[in-house]
Amino acid sequence: MEFMTELLSYMANHWDHLLELTLDHLLMVVYGILMALAVGVPLGVICAKNERFAPVILSTANIIQIIPSLALLSILMLYFGLGFTTVVFGLFLYSLLPIIRNTYVGLKEVDPHLLEAGKGMGMTPLQLLTKVQIPLSLPFLMAGFRVAAVIAIGVATIAPYIGGDGLGREIVAGINGRSEIEIYAGAIPAALLAILADFLLGMLEKRLKRLTA
Amino acid sequence: MIRLEGVQKVYEDGFKALKNINIEFKRGEISVLIGPSGCGKTTTMKLLNRLIEHTEGKVLIDGKDISTIDPIDLRRSIGYVIQHIGLFPHMSIKENVAAVPKLLKWDTERIEKRVTELLNMVGLDPDTYKDRRPSELSGGQQQRVGVIRALAAEPSIILMDEPFSALDPISREQLQDELVRLQKEIQKTIIFVTHDMDEAIKIADQIILMKDGEVVQQGTPVQILQNPANEFVEEFIGKERLQKYRSMPTVEEFMEKRSAIVSPDMPLPKAMKQMEEHHLDTMIVVDGYRQVKGQLSIFQMFNNNDANKLVVDVMKPVKYRVQTGTPLEDALTLMSQHDVHALPVIDKKLGCLGLITKNRMIEGMARIYSMPRKEGA
Ligand SMILES: Nc1ncnc2c1ncn2[C@@H]1O[C@H](COP(=O)(O)OP(=O)(O)O)[C@@H](O)[C@H]1O
Ligand SMILES: [Mg+2]
Numbered sequence: 001m002e003f004m005t006e007l008l009s010y011m012a013n014h015w016d017h018l019l020e021l022t023l024d025h026l027l028m029v030v031y032g033i034l035m036a037l038a039v040g041v042p043l044g045v046i047c048a049k050n051e052r053f054a055p056v057i058l059s060t061a062n063i064i065q066i067i068p069s070l071a072l073l074s075i076l077m078l079y080f081g082l083g084f085t086t087v088v089f090g091l092f093l094y095s096l097l098p099i100i101r102n103t104y105v106g107l108k109e110v111d112p113h114l115l116e117a118g119k120g121m122g123m124t125p126l127q128l129l130t131k132v133q134i135p136l137s138l139p140f141l142m143a144g145f146r147v148a149a150v151i152a153i154g155v156a157t158i159a160p161y162i163g164g165d166g167l168g169r170e171i172v173a174g175i176n177g178r179s180e181i182e183i184y185a186g187a188i189p190a191a192l193l194a195i196l197a198d199f200l201l202g203m204l205e206k207r208l209k210r211l212t213a
Numbered sequence: 214m215i216r217l218e219g220v221q222k223v224y225e226d227g228f229k230a231l232k233n234i235n236i237e238f239k240r241g242e243i244s245v246l247i248g249p250s251g252c253g254k255t256t257t258m259k260l261l262n263r264l265i266e267h268t269e270g271k272v273l274i275d276g277k278d279i280s281t282i283d284p285i286d287l288r289r290s291i292g293y294v295i296q297h298i299g300l301f302p303h304m305s306i307k308e309n310v311a312a313v314p315k316l317l318k319w320d321t322e323r324i325e326k327r328v329t330e331l332l333n334m335v336g337l338d339p340d341t342y343k344d345r346r347p348s349e350l351s352g353g354q355q356q357r358v359g360v361i362r363a364l365a366a367e368p369s370i371i372l373m374d375e376p377f378s379a380l381d382p383i384s385r386e387q388l389q390d391e392l393v394r395l396q397k398e399i400q401k402t403i404i405f406v407t408h409d410m411d412e413a414i415k416i417a418d419q420i421i422l423m424k425d426g427e428v429v430q431q432g433t434p435v436q437i438l439q440n441p442a443n444e445f446v447e448e449f450i451g452k453e454r455l456q457k458y459r460s461m462p463t464v465e466e467f468m469e470k471r472s473a474i475v476s477p478d479m480p481l482p483k484a485m486k487q488m489e490e491h492h493l494d495t496m497i498v499v500d501g502y503r504q505v506k507g508q509l510s511i512f513q514m515f516n517n518n519d520a521n522k523l524v525v526d527v528m529k530p531v532k533y534r535v536q537t538g539t540p541l542e543d544a545l546t547l548m549s550q551h552d553v554h555a556l557p558v559i560d561k562k563l564g565c566l567g568l569i570t571k572n573r574m575i576e577g578m579a580r581i582y583s584m585p586r587k588e589g590a
Pocket of ligand 1: 248
């Protein structure tokens, strides 16, 4: 009980610092995921349109996903040096798999009769993709986005080890100073962030599902 | 007009789905492709909008070889209705109907007008339905939208692949009736695939019966029913249906022809005289284009015994009619169901040919059934 009051008063006293860390944290995640979307969606489309490439692209993304996060970030650090960019690049790599895979699966899941109807009425392959396939696979894509966001928020907490910012800074400071309160003050907002992202994006996903059913 | 000349289709796996097909689909007619599952109906239809490419022979539309037409342009100029309806679930009814006009870059005003017109045409109130999603409509309503979506850009050719087979029997009958009614207005060249003989008989101007990638017989429903080409056709039509159409006399045999027809502008006394002369109690009012305008019964004549009136002033609308080739039995059933005692006989091409009345039919049937039978064991 005493611990709780101490933690709360610590968080209340350092709210501006914590908020700043939270925003830094979010910024890295957002950049990482936006990059992953920009690269992952087209790769997913390529997989769906051209089955030959699917195994190559998907297993490459899978291998990246399997590398432990600290290891991956450390390797990246060797090439990109310490700092924000390295973290963002790491988060980008981590978000790729769920986004590519879900884009691919979403496109594959579109009812073939709808494709036939679209093709039969004279849509070009590009029109078929933009007017039918992509809109109908949005719920899948959104699910991939949600998974990617939750993973990235978690992975971003180790950013300080490679020169990044974010809530991890508070946690690392806590570890170094053996301060339980500081560890929690960093971990709780990070966890809340992940839960919130999961919830909000989940709602969005449900709404999209209704619009395409 | 569409012509297939020596068309063959060999699929990538080497399967020969079509063997030397030679057929013609006439302009403004409903041609029905029918046959057992796997006989090549869908393959034949999809050649026409190049969803499938033939491997031998020629497909000509109005004399033009379709392999010289860009498939995208070709498809936009041909309506296409599939069995699974295939409305886009993420688009409103309006957006679905407007799909092809949008591809053709019509302006919004023209699209709006066309969508309204089409929805009205199939009895879906535009204000109620245009912003709904397909999932908010019944199966029958969805396929009505499927049909008008195919009509939207005013193609002269419409392809329909078992469009009503996924519907419940009541909706199916309704949509068949509507298609026949609609076709009178729109006069499209319709290629319709089905495996349901009753459906084919009901809607076809021409039936093309297929088996194992070949055309077995081709003709009007009546021609095929009365002269099945071989055992396969007989079997496909079914003993029962064949019996009915073969043994039963058809409505033409008991039809009053000229004697029962009057024109709308004939003076009443003259019509009355014609009625008396031919011992009729009902006459049919037909205009110069052989279109049925109404009917005239002996009671209406008595009640309006005015020498200055014309037929058109007293005639009553006609609700029911029968096609040529309809068995007498079916006509009688229709009469008793709707409590009418005369029906105009309509030929799909020629228009109204005459009238059958209950009295004459019963007389005629009595004659057939009272014919002396051979004494036997
Ligand atoms: N893509 C394909 N590859 C190989 N065979 C096919 C293909 N599509 C259809 N077929 C075969 O061609 C025949 C005719 O098919 P289809 O035209 O769909 O028949 P129907 O519509 O009369 O039921 C069937 O035996 C079917 O299995
Ligand atoms: Mg078929």
